[in-house]
Amino acid sequence: MSPFTIVREAARSLGANKLRTGLTMLGMVIGVAAVVLMLAVGTGAQNQVNRAVSSMGSNLLVILSGSTSAGTLRFGSGNAPTLTTGDAEAIARLPDVQAVAPTFPGGGQVAYGVNNWATQVLGVTPEYTSVRDWPVDAGDAISETDVRSATRVALLGATVVEKLFDTEDPVGKTIRIRGQPFQVLGVLKKKGQSLDGRDQDDSILVPITTAQAKLFGNRFPGTVRFIFVQAVSQEATAAAENDITLLLRQRHRIQPDAEDDFTVRNLTQVAEAASATARILSLMLGAIGSISLLVGGIGIMNIMLVSVTERTREIGIRMAIGARQRDVLMQFLLEALMICIVGGLIGIAIGVAGALVIGKAMQIEVAFSAWVMLVAFAVSAATGIFFGFWPARRAASLRPVEALRHE
Amino acid sequence: MAGRFIEVEDLGKQYEAAAPGTPPALQSVSLAIDAGEFVAVMGPSGSGKSTFMNLVGLLDAPTSGAYRLDGRNVAGLSPDEAAHLRNLVFGFVFQGFNLLKRITAAENVALPMVYAGLPGAERRRRALELLDKVGLAPYADSMPNRLSGGQQQRVAIARALANRPRLILADEPTGNLDTRTSREIMDLFAALNRETGVTILLVTHEQDIAQYAKRLIRFKDGRVVHDGAVVHEEALA
Numbered sequence: 001m002s003p004f005t006i007v008r009e010a011a012r013s014l015g016a017n018k019l020r021t022g023l024t025m026l027g028m029v030i031g032v033a034a035v036v037l038m039l040a041v042g043t044g045a046q047n048q049v050n051r052a053v054s055s056m057g058s059n060l061l062v063i064l065s066g067s068t069s070a071g072t073l074r075f076g077s078g079n080a081p082t083l084t085t086g087d088a089e090a091i092a093r094l095p096d097v098q099a100v101a102p103t104f105p106g107g108g109q110v111a112y113g114v115n116n117w118a119t120q121v122l123g124v125t126p127e128y129t130s131v132r133d134w135p136v137d138a139g140d141a142i143s144e145t146d147v148r149s150a151t152r153v154a155l156l157g158a159t160v161v162e163k164l165f166d167t168e169d170p171v172g173k174t175i176r177i178r179g180q181p182f183q184v185l186g187v188l189k190k191k192g193q194s195l196d197g198r199d200q201d202d203s204i205l206v207p208i209t210t211a212q213a214k215l216f217g218n219r220f221p222g223t224v225r226f227i228f229v230q231a232v233s234q235e236a237t238a239a240a241e242n243d244i245t246l247l248l249r250q251r252h253r254i255q256p257d258a259e260d261d262f263t264v265r266n267l268t269q270v271a272e273a274a275s276a277t278a279r280i281l282s283l284m285l286g287a288i289g290s291i292s293l294l295v296g297g298i299g300i301m302n303i304m305l306v307s308v309t310e311r312t313r314e315i316g317i318r319m320a321i322g323a324r325q326r327d328v329l330m331q332f333l334l335e336a337l338m339i340c341i342v343g344g345l346i347g348i349a350i351g352v353a354g355a356l357v358i359g360k361a362m363q364i365e366v367a368f369s370a371w372v373m374l375v376a377f378a379v380s381a382a383t384g385i386f387f388g389f390w391p392a393r394r395a396a397s398l399r400p401v402e403a404l405r406h407e
Numbered sequence: 408m409a410g411r412f413i414e415v416e417d418l419g420k421q422y423e424a425a426a427p428g429t430p431p432a433l434q435s436v437s438l439a440i441d442a443g444e445f446v447a448v449m450g451p452s453g454s455g456k457s458t459f460m461n462l463v464g465l466l467d468a469p470t471s472g473a474y475r476l477d478g479r480n481v482a483g484l485s486p487d488e489a490a491h492l493r494n495l496v497f498g499f500v501f502q503g504f505n506l507l508k509r510i511t512a513a514e515n516v517a518l519p520m521v522y523a524g525l526p527g528a529e530r531r532r533r534a535l536e537l538l539d540k541v542g543l544a545p546y547a548d549s550m551p552n553r554l555s556g557g558q559q560q561r562v563a564i565a566r567a568l569a570n571r572p573r574l575i576l577a578d579e580p581t582g583n584l585d586t587r588t589s590r591e592i593m594d595l596f597a598a599l600n601r602e603t604g605v606t607i608l609l610v611t612h613e614q615d616i617a618q619y620a621k622r623l624i625r626f627k628d629g630r631v632v633h634d635g636a637v638v639h640e641e642a643l644a
Contacts, residue, residue: 016509322494322522
């Protein structure tokens with residue numbers, strides 16, 4: 001038989017029994033679709049977390065000033081005017097520290113033309129953009145000179161640009177922050193959501209001195225609300241945390257038995273915890289998908305075994321009229337192969353479509369990997385082909401008279 | 408020296424699954440069949456007539472003896488060589504028709520040609536020609552289960568003729584058919600034998616079916632007990 005004829009015969013045989021073909025294919029479709037879908041959701045979640053983690057900046061610590069109280073009212077961390085730019089400069093000289101970024105946050109209404117928007121305004125030093133891994137996309141960064149002379153310049157986050165400027169290029173334009181004119185130095189690269197789901201692009205950066213002296217006023221000149229510290233490496237974060245605590249206690253003249261008037265938080269731990277959670281989620285979804293694949297494989301196995309056994313008589317008839325063992329084997333192998341290829345492709349299509357629908361409906365990210373599809377496909381195909389081929393081989397090795405006698 | 412068309416010598420078959428002590432299904436059968444003969448094989452069930460048929464048709468292998476086809480020993484052929492002969496030299500007609508249920512009559516008839524490697528258009532053309540010959544041209548694209556028993560057996564005969572065989576092996580071909588249909592089928596066999604000279608080996612247990620043949624071989628307990636010309640009923644009367 002020519003290869004073409006064999007393929008045609010196999011296709012005809014599959015088409016002749018649509019129910020059997022459909023049921024066999026179903027196992028394949030479910031197994032592959034489940035794995036593709038589960039892992040798409042799992043990987044998507046993991047990607048989302050990883051991006052939020054890396055958008056934080058790497059090897060990061062944050063120092064918050066201490067709590068404060070007025071009478072019997074106690075305010076939370078970050079309210080006492082205990083941290084200063086001097087502290088930041090001293091920390092920057094510690095051996096484990098790569099860079100520091102003292103920050104003075106506030107909020108305010110910003111306006112350009114007829115548009116206005118309430119947003120977060122952060123007073124920062126030039127190091128901020130590198131420590132937070134938040135590069136300037138267009139225009140210039142805040143310079144040392146801007147900080148020294150407290151100039152009214154601003155870097156805009158992507159969301160602010162979107163709210164204030166329709167299609168115009170914001171660089172060089174003058175906006176108003178709390179009524180004061182600021183020249184737009186540049187635009188920051190889009191950063192996305194933070195781990196807690198805040199839109200990080202909804203902010204404006206201005207020189208820290210400008211924020212302290214001109215925008216928000218400051219009863220305690222030179223104080224900052226928090227300091228971002230970047231350690232030289234992931235391993236150095238713990239040592240840096242320790243050194244900073246000792247240094248600040250010394251600088252703030254805190255008695256040995258007194259509490260710290262500041263808090264140091266190691267953000268890498270937060271990031272690690274978040275990544276680990278995402279990884280476990282992804283693994284769990286993968287495990288569920290794998291079980292589906294296994295169940296699908298058993299389904300394929302059963303229907304293949306039954307259908308080939310049921311067709312022993314057909315094999316006998318074919319052999320009686322001249323089919324060689326090879327012809328019978330090729331036919332069954334091809335039938336199994338076709339079922340697996342078509343079923344696998346449908347499974348991938350359904351898995352991808354399902355993941356996209358879920359992603360859209362639940363507003364979560366989904367990510368596809370060719371590798372996952374390939375493995376799911378290969379496992380199901382191997383099951384189908386083996387259990388389609390092996391009983392056919394057994395039947396083809398019978399003497400025709402035995403196969404014919406089979407009911 | 409070219410041998411006779413079919414020649415068996417001391418042919419024996421002992422089934423492996425048979426209980427120990429049971430006599431062989433077939434023992435030391437020696438006979439010859441020439442091209443163009445129409446032979447009826449009769450005998451009670453268990454007499455070995457079907458076993459003999461399966462051995463001659465290379466559907467099964469003998470446990471002893473020799474089987475020569477055109478003087479060539481075919482008793483020890485490989486499965487694929489046997490398949491080749493079944494495909495081109497033999498045509499089978501079974502009691503239960505043995506058509507593939509899910510393909511059309513014409514596709515059933517074309518199946519032996521598929522394994523003979525004939526191109527598709529040629530297969531279709533010849534299948535239609537054969538169906539016409541057995542009187543089923545209008546049913547070429549019908550599924551077998553839409554046809555009556557007699558029609559299905561005609562499709563099976565057309566299939567048996569697909570590769571212009573030299574021997575048709577018919578195992579109880581009228582066993583599932585009523586008397587009138589049986590006659591039509593037997594008339595068809597007789598006509599084929601007369602017109603094309605194809606050799607026919609017919610297994611039956613009905614006397615009046617055997618009447619269509621020219622030679623009668625009787626089996627009993629795995630042995631040939633009679634071999635001679637068919638005595639026609641008219642002659643007896």
